Amino acid sequence: RKEVEQDPGPFNVPEGATVAFNCTYSNSASQSFFWYRQDCRKEPKLLMSVYSSGNEDGRFTAQLNRASQYISLLIRDSKLSDSATYLCVVFSWGKLQFGAGTQVVVTP
């Protein structure tokens, strides 16, 4: 079983709509959680950390559910520039564990 699992998508989203997707992790002792964004053929970049109480950053909302061992990302009012692969990242066993990513395609 993979440490971090994500639905690969793609999630096709009309511009202005809301999209949400989850990521599950296997290590219940995981300490920190992040969402990274990766554009096609580019490097991953930190989008936001995920806090236990949930947190927002503009149009992006992240939630953590420790009991069920998943984190989620919600994007409101999707923009064309939100098209990317979103990597779920979990800090456990002393290192960052990356998911393979969820692809989001925002269409006009």
Next chain:
Amino acid sequence: DAMVIQNPRYQVTQFGKPVTLSCSQTLNHNVMYWYQQKSSQAPKLLFHYYDKDFNNEADTPDNFQSRRPNTSFCFLDIRSPGLGDAAMYLCATSRISGTGGGEQFFGPGTRLTVL
């Protein structure tokens, strides 16, 4: 201003011909990482340096070696590249924080092609 720089951005090599990829950073971070990423897959950690301490992942092939001559520079040597080593190689840095792991800053990557 580039903070993590990788050279070259694109590297073509022949099967079995050694290749060296380089990474430099201006962040003065004490941890540097090398990842391999293949299409539609998660970045796979090959090894990392905590200052001068080298940490190899258990499943990293012996074909992959690394050097960190100083804080700013780190090299990835692939001694005998095979067709399966064609991938994007990402260098990253971080400053270990109390929150665990902390943010990693990635370079733009080197895309390796093996002919």
